[in-house]
Amino acid sequence: SAWILRGAVHLLYLSDLQDQCPNDLCKPPLGDLMVGRQAQLIASSTCGLNGPEQYCTTGHLQEAQNCYMCDSQLPYSYHTNQNSHRIENVITSSDPNKKMAWWQSQNGVHHVSIQLDLETVFQFSHLVLTFKSFRPAAMLVERSKDFGQTWKIFRFFAEDCALHFPSVLSRPAASIDDIICDSRFSGPEPSTGGEVVLQALDPMFEIEDPYAAKIKDLISVTNIRLNFTRLTSLEDTLSARSQRSPVDKNYYALFNMVIQGSCFCNGHGSQCVSVAGGQPGMVNARCVCHHNTAGDNCERCQEFHQDTPWSPGGKTSVNVCRKCNCHGHSDACRFDAARYQLTGGVSGGVCDNCQHYRTGPQCERCQNFMYQDPEKTLVDPHGCIPCDCDPDGSYDGGLCDALTGRCICKENVEGWRCDRCKEGFFGLRRENPSGCHGDVKKAYSMACLL
Template structure:
């Protein structure tokens, strides 16, 4: 099974069918109707509106409801009339008899809780208002117990995230701060895009544990940490209308991903007794892998009963337990062999830069079969103690070259039928010299009476 044959489940929007698993820490109008305004230079005569999210959005009866499920992609007409919106932000003033308390409402989070482990590809956010001046995206692989950051975004990375490297990542998995998606323009319709695996880096083995750890998650959290403002929020309580103009608002959120099956499934089904909408839409990405290759488990992470792990991970396979394969490796993938499929077949050698689970871990020997022992064999793996190097050809006695494809000096006629590979040239001086090396002087004189200056070409030495 080569790389092209590794089954890949289809990718889709993980939000579809999971509105009940999407939450926001702040939503306008949840407890009571709230006033909000737009910037005065934006088009339209009306500048202030009412948000009332006590009931779900309905274009006819509840057009002012801006709950978080509004961000899930739909193909309704006039889609731009539906969005999620946080409470008015920046600062909140609370007075008691002695003190003025100021609370920041810049910090708002959106969270998606998945029922099983999934694989994430892209996150795309389309904003109705300014994009955040600063934000970060986190993930959890243990259902929210611990969190790790995917990426930071900020207009001023040094000010917002002073301990984080800014600019271009230097390698796959580097956590950096990106300023590309945090400018104050455009004022509406701006996007923030997260690509989990940076396409500028080549990934040799997408099934390595390191790469799999980078792309999997059970929970996704987006933290907005700073709003863009125009400098009118510092004027105090008398300018309360200025505070009503600043909040986070999203038209759409797309979480592209697939079920995570360790390369052992091409489709996934719905899991029983798991969270999700009551009626699953046709485009919903389910999380229960329909496993192939004798694998089992929610993510095809183990072998079925009576099968054993054979260098697990694509294109690794599960073989019958008890040595039923006889160690021959007939069921081993892509030019591997052995009871655990951890060696290369004859006429192949191990690429030292690839894991044995890689589809191209065993590469063909580049040896001339006429000049090598056993018709093209090469060293299958390196052994420093023996001084052997993987891929090196095993030449016959009178043959040389990295590929055993030429005769040694003063030899000719490379042939598969010749056990030495090549014959000594028909020059009696050379023939007699070779004879002298292998026999006594008496044998030489009796077997080959050669002229001191050499015999004529092609004359037998008898």
């Protein structure tokens, strides 16, 4: 029977192998997670939301300053409202007029946050910020994978790490999940157009298993938050101007913010579809799952495919969720870890609610008082037929072997139907647990009493 079980499992495995990603590469394409999600992007400070505000600009090598108005009460419009600097302006757009737009914080506010809230778990690749203002003197990037309930820091950024983040390592990372302070993307130069770049997985480190728990933790996100903690002021960069009031020139301004990522399919999908509408260029949320997996992120096995445990995909398809084998007598099953271990990893599926008088983990046996018709197959809905046993001489009033149909006789009873006493025994009675008595006088007395 073990050979038959292994053979059936092998056939199902070959069938499952046909359900593969193109070129066996289950890797969704990268895109900008910001696109189409302006309603899910928030900033703690934006100039001009409550009315016009003045701000002034002075280049790093410029003496003169130019002053302008910020009025973000209405959305940006190239033709009617170029002075609006709302946070949605940082999202990449195909509209050439949007190249003139940017987001800007209020004057003199050091602690400002920008947060993107995603509708499900995505895979984060890298972040690129392009500043119109000076880059922050200090900032950090955080991530959440439980919709903002808990947060983890990705990286600190500061020109002077010892000053702004004294307890954080400022040396190069020793491992892929080290939290360090990076000084390469801070400072006063350039005064505009400077970038901050963060990669989720540092290319310095070789990744042996892209689905290892450590890697999955680093790239799985439902929320990303930027925390700017210190403005780069002109007083920090131009000591000759220290007499001037810096307030109207101190603000954060971003031309562009790109968060590259993809839908997260746990190695079981290579493309995704929209959950509830979307726009061109948007990274959709719901995976098109392969390998008999299901869920927005292919995070579980499909119904009736619990013969093997779910696990992330990899270079091969050995971890696919395999279809349960209920021999056509059930359309529901569940995974049972104890059975999977007992069979040496061959089968862990347990069928529920077997029909057609069937029972067993795979509906492979007939129920009590039924047996397998030798002329019918295991998948035949009429394959189980009633036992033909004498209820007086067989156990439990008519029990037979589920495979052969041979009746299971009481101790002192024999015959295919368990309908006669063994030699030397007498008085076949249902009430007698042994079926017949060996004492003639006792058997005669019992007969008289009855």
